[in-house]
Amino acid sequence: MQLKWSDVQEIAIELAERKTDVDPRYVNFLDLHRWVVELPGFADEPGRGGEKVLEAIQSAWIEEAE
Structure with missing residues (x-):
């Protein structure tokens, strides 16, 4: 899967993992x-x-971490 800056939620999930x-x-x-x-x-x-x-990525990552 190719990620782009617009894939905020997917990036946040990857970072959380x-x-x-x-x-x-x-x-x-x-x-x-x-x-x-x-x-x-x-x-x-x-x-x-x-x-x-x-x-946006940081906010999504915070939500993912909670």
């Missing part, structure tokens, strides 16, 4: 951006991952 030792409430956007780009199957332009999409 892979980063079990991380509390998503305290992740900075530089780390979050890097982790998303490094996900297997991620196939989008890294530069498209702006603050709004990172906020």
